[in-house]
Amino acid sequence: MGIPMEMRDMWVQTRNGSTHGFLIASPTEQEKINRSKYCTQEGARQGAKAAGIAALVTAVPTLVACRTLPWAKANLNYTAQALIISAASIASYFITADKTILHCARRNAQFDLLARSQRDKAT
Numbered sequence: 001m002g003i004p005m006e007m008r009d010m011w012v013q014t015r016n017g018s019t020h021g022f023l024i025a026s027p028t029e030q031e032k033i034n035r036s037k038y039c040t041q042e043g044a045r046q047g048a049k050a051a052g053i054a055a056l057v058t059a060v061p062t063l064v065a066c067r068t069l070p071w072a073k074a075n076l077n078y079t080a081q082a083l084i085i086s087a088a089s090i091a092s093y094f095i096t097a098d099k100t101i102l103h104c105a106r107r108n109a110q111f112d113l114l115a116r117s118q119r120d121k122a123t
Contacts, residue, residue: 028115032108039104047097054092059085 062084065072076084 043101050096051093
């Protein structure tokens with residue numbers, strides 16, 4: 001059992017940056033890689049925007065409530081206020097980033113299907 005020597009050598013060469021081997025990349029592979037990088041960058045960008053908005057939207061009422069309401073004055077210290085604000089920001093970041101990445105991936109999958117169908121019609 002184990003990894004055959006040829007396969008092990010090929011993996012070592014690939015990991016070291018050498019492209020000698022029997023694997024040939026698809027012509028559209030680099031396009032797919034670039035589209036997936038764009039999707040993750042767009043997800044991070046949209047998530048950061050949503051987190052910033054959520055931080056502002058939750059910070060104002062939280063801080064106002066802690067200054068004016070007697071219950072909030074007595075029970076919400078600075079750590080609790082920061083936790084409320086950061087929890088809303090973190091949740092909005094991940095939810096928005098996830099939705100954006102999934103939307104972009106769905107759009108890329110539809111693009112791949114369309115390209116494949118056009119290629120099949122041409123042949």
